[in-house]
Amino acid sequence: MNCNECKDNLVAHLEGALDKATALSCQNHIESCKECSETLRKYKSLQGELGKLGPITADVSLVDSVMNRIKYLEFQKEAREPERSTFMSKLLKWRWSMGLGAFAGILGLILLVILPGANTMVAAEETFVRATKAVGQLAGINIKGRLRTTAGDNFSAISLENDFVDIELWKEFSPTLRWKVEKPGRVAAMNGSSTILFIRPDFAYKLDRPTHSAFDTQWLHQIADVAESLNDELRAIKKHGWKSSVSKDNAGHSIVTVEARSGYSSDDYLKNTFFCTANTRREYIFDDKTGLLVSAKIYLADGEQPELLFELTQISYNPKFASDTFEIELPADVSWRRDDVVLPDNSKYEALTAEQAARAFFDACAKEDWDEVSKFTTVTASLKTYLAGIEVISTGEHFESAISLISGAQFVPYEIKLKSGDVKKHNLALKRHPETRRWFVDGGI
Amino acid sequence: MKEIMMELSDKDLIERCLAGNADCFRHLVLRYERPLFAYLMRRLKDTQLATDAAQESLIRAYLGLSNLQKPEAFHSWLIGIGARVALEFYRAHKRQLGISGEIEDISDEKAQKFEEYQLDEMIAELPEKQRQMILLRYYESYSCLQIAEALNVPVGTVTKTISRAYDALRQKLQTEGFVFPEAQS
Numbered sequence: 001m002n003c004n005e006c007k008d009n010l011v012a013h014l015e016g017a018l019d020k021a022t023a024l025s026c027q028n029h030i031e032s033c034k035e036c037s038e039t040l041r042k043y044k045s046l047q048g049e050l051g052k053l054g055p056i057t058a059d060v061s062l063v064d065s066v067m068n069r070i071k072y073l074e075f076q077k078e079a080r081e082p083e084r085s086t087f088m089s090k091l092l093k094w095r096w097s098m099g100l101g102a103f104a105g106i107l108g109l110i111l112l113v114i115l116p117g118a119n120t121m122v123a124a125e126e127t128f129v130r131a132t133k134a135v136g137q138l139a140g141i142n143i144k145g146r147l148r149t150t151a152g153d154n155f156s157a158i159s160l161e162n163d164f165v166d167i168e169l170w171k172e173f174s175p176t177l178r179w180k181v182e183k184p185g186r187v188a189a190m191n192g193s194s195t196i197l198f199i200r201p202d203f204a205y206k207l208d209r210p211t212h213s214a215f216d217t218q219w220l221h222q223i224a225d226v227a228e229s230l231n232d233e234l235r236a237i238k239k240h241g242w243k244s245s246v247s248k249d250n251a252g253h254s255i256v257t258v259e260a261r262s263g264y265s266s267d268d269y270l271k272n273t274f275f276c277t278a279n280t281r282r283e284y285i286f287d288d289k290t291g292l293l294v295s296a297k298i299y300l301a302d303g304e305q306p307e308l309l310f311e312l313t314q315i316s317y318n319p320k321f322a323s324d325t326f327e328i329e330l331p332a333d334v335s336w337r338r339d340d341v342v343l344p345d346n347s348k349y350e351a352l353t354a355e356q357a358a359r360a361f362f363d364a365c366a367k368e369d370w371d372e373v374s375k376f377t378t379v380t381a382s383l384k385t386y387l388a389g390i391e392v393i394s395t396g397e398h399f400e401s402a403i404s405l406i407s408g409a410q411f412v413p414y415e416i417k418l419k420s421g422d423v424k425k426h427n428l429a430l431k432r433h434p435e436t437r438r439w440f441v442d443g444g445i
Numbered sequence: 446m447k448e449i450m451m452e453l454s455d456k457d458l459i460e461r462c463l464a465g466n467a468d469c470f471r472h473l474v475l476r477y478e479r480p481l482f483a484y485l486m487r488r489l490k491d492t493q494l495a496t497d498a499a500q501e502s503l504i505r506a507y508l509g510l511s512n513l514q515k516p517e518a519f520h521s522w523l524i525g526i527g528a529r530v531a532l533e534f535y536r537a538h539k540r541q542l543g544i545s546g547e548i549e550d551i552s553d554e555k556a557q558k559f560e561e562y563q564l565d566e567m568i569a570e571l572p573e574k575q576r577q578m579i580l581l582r583y584y585e586s587y588s589c590l591q592i593a594e595a596l597n598v599p600v601g602t603v604t605k606t607i608s609r610a611y612d613a614l615r616q617k618l619q620t621e622g623f624v625f626p627e628a629q630s
Contacts, residue, residue: 011611012604015589043611046618049564050583056486057479057584062496066474066503073504074467238465 001029006036010043064265071263123246124237124256127286128230134291140172140321141224144314145296152185152199154443156216156274158309160300167310169217170325171224177210178326181217188215191326198328202380205337219275223296223312230284230293233258253294256284259301269411269427270401272302277401281306292317335380339433339440349375350437354398357439358412358428362392376430377441387445391417398430408432409442454573456516463510470507477520478503479584481527484565488531491538498534502527520576521569567617575610578603 001009006029012018013026030036146164149157155167171179180189188197195207197215207214213221222229236258237244243259260280264271272278281301287294294315299306343349352360357376364372365387370379377383396413411427418424429443453461453472461469481502485495506523513522568579581587581595589607593600 008605008608011608012589012601015604017589017600017604042615043608046611046614049561050579052561053480053483053565053583056483060479060482060496060499062478062482062500062503063471063474066478066500066507067468067471069500069504070467070470070507073508 001025003029003033003036006030006033007039010036010040014040014043014047068263068265068268074263124244124258125234127246127254127256128234128284130291131230131284131286131293139174139318140170142168142170142314142316142319142321143220143224143312144168145220145310145312147183147310148308149183150185151183154216154274155181155183155186155188156219156276158273158275158278158300160307160309164311167220169220169224170319170321171221172321172326173225177212179213179217179221180326180328181215181220187328188217189326189328190214196328196330198330198334202331202334202382203337203378204330204334216274233282233284236260248288252288254286254288256286258282258284264401268401269399272300278302278309280309333381335378337378339378339438340435342436343375343438346436346438349439352439354410354412354430354439355395357430358398358414359392359395361428361441362387362390362395362414362416366390366392376439377445383445386418389419393417393423395428399427411444454517455519459510459513459516459519462507467507470510473506473519474503476580477523480520480565480568480580481523483584484524484562485527485531487560487562487565488528489535489538494534494538498527498530501534502530505530517573521566524566524569563621564614564618567614570617571610571613574606575613578606579610582607 006026009018009022009026013023018026030040145167147158147167148162148164149159150162151165153159165184167181167183169179169181176192178190178192180187182188184200186197186199188195190196190211193210195209195211195214197205205215222232233244236242240261242261245257247255247257249255258281260282262271262277262279264277268277270277275298278300279302281299283297283299284293285295285297286292296310296312297308298310300309349357361373361376364370364376366389368384368388370384373379373383373387393415394413395415398410398412400410409429409431411429413425413427415423415425427444428441430439431442432438433440453469455473455476458469458473462473478499482495482499485498485502486492489495489498502523505526506519509526513519515522568576571579577596578592581592582589587595589600589603592603596603
C-alpha cells in the first residue's frame, strides 16, 4: 500500500470499517511511513475533539418547543397583520377605484390563473368576494351571537361543559374606530382613545391607547370585519392547507366551511380551551340574493362529532350607535389592575419561582393578608370573599403550554379548601410582568 | 437515534418554508439543534441558558429566512445568529446576576487563543456533504455504516468524505494556532 492508498483508507481504518487484509496492509504502511503516521495522529486527535460533541448534546430536543412557537407566531401574524396583504386583498381594496367590469375581469383572471383546478377554493373565493362587495364600505357593524363559555371568563375561552351565553360586538369603522364586546360576566370597550376591560363585579384594567382589538376579543372582531376576515380565511386555507368546501342549502344560502387547525399538540394543557388553541370548523353562511354574510357558526372539531361552540344569530350592517355605546359605566368601588408598579422590595418578588409565587399567594389568602396578596393580583371585594381563610392543601411543580413560549405563562397545580368547605383543585396561571418582573396571577383562580 | 430526513437539502427545505410550508422548518431544527446547542453550550457554559439561546436562535432564523442570501450556507448563518444571541443572553444574564465573573467572559471578536466553540464554527463552514457526515457522525453518534445506510451511499464514500472533512478541519485548526495533543489510543 502506498501513501495515497493509505490516506484514502485512514478514516475507514480508524472506524474499523476495513476488511482484515486491507487493515493489515494499512497498518504495515503506517508503521513504516512517518508522514502517514503523523496524519493518523492528527486524525485521532481531531476525533478526540469531535468526540466531545455528542455527549454535550445527548438530551437536546428543541423541535416541539420551537415548532409550537413558530406555529403560534404564524397564527399571531395571521390575526394581527391583516394589512400584510395578498394580491387578493389588495384587489379587494382597489375595487372602489376601478370600474366593476374591470374588477370582475381581473378577478376572473386570478381565479383562472392562480387557482387552476382548485375548484373548492375558487367557489369559496367567489362567495367571499361577492360578500365583500355586497357589504360595501362598512361604517359600522353590530353582531349578536351565543357562545359556550363561562360568563366571566376570558373572551376567547371556550368550554363544552358550559351552556351558551350571549355575546355581542359593536364596532364603528368610521369616522373613528371604536368598539365594544360584552358578555354577561365581562365587557371590553375602546372609545377611540383608551381601552378598558371590566370584569364584573369590581375589577378593571385600562390600556391608555386605542386598539383594534384587545383582551382576547380578536376572534369576534375577525367575524365583524367581514372583508378582512374572509380574506384571512382564504390566506390560511392556502397557507396551512386547511380543508374548505362550499355547499348550498334549500333556503337560498351558500355555506363556506373551513376546517381550521390550531397546531397545538393533543397533550397541551390549553388545547381546545381557547379559540386559538382549538381545532375548529367554521361555517360562513351567505344569502345568495344579496351576497351578504347572514350567519356564522364555529364548531369544536377535534373528535368524531363536531360540537357547536358559537353561533352568530344577528348581524346588522351600518347600524346607528348611541352616544354611549362605546363607554363602560364602572362601579365606584372598582379595583384597577396595577402589576406595573415597582415595589420597594420588588427584588424579593422577582427572585421567586412560579411555584414559590403560587404558594406565597395562597398562603397570604389563607392568612387574609391582602396587602401581600396584592403583590400577586388585584385584590377585589369578590376575590376577598372567595379566597379569605382558605386552607392550602397542596401546590405542585409548574408546567407549561405551547403558549408559554410566547407569553411566558406558567401553570402551577394547586388544591385548596374554601371556607364553604368545597375543595378546589386547579392550575394557577402566572406570568411575569415584562418590566417589574414580578409574577402576576393571570388566571386559574 | 432520531429520524433525520436526508432526501431534501437545506436549500430545498428553506424554499418550501418560504413558500408557506412552515412545517418544513421542523427538519432544519432536527438537523441543526444539536450542533447549535453544542456551540451555545460552549459559549455560555450553562445548560438552561444554552437551551433558551438555541430556541431563540432557531426562531430568529425562521423569521429571517427570507433574508438568507445563500440557502446552502444555512448552518453557518445559524451559528452566526447563535453567536449574537449568545452575546445578548450572556449580557442579560450578567446584568441579572449583577456580577462580572460568574460565567466566563465572551465577546464578539475572535479570542486570541483557540476556543472550543471555534470548532463548531469551522464545521458549519464545511462543504455540504462533508458537513452532513460530520454532523451525523459526531452530533448524532451515527456509525459510518449507519451514515452510509441513511444517505444511501457506499461506506467507502462516507469514510473518504469524512477524511476530506478532517483535512479541511486540520488545516483550519492549524491556521488558528490549535496544537494537536497526543491522542489517547
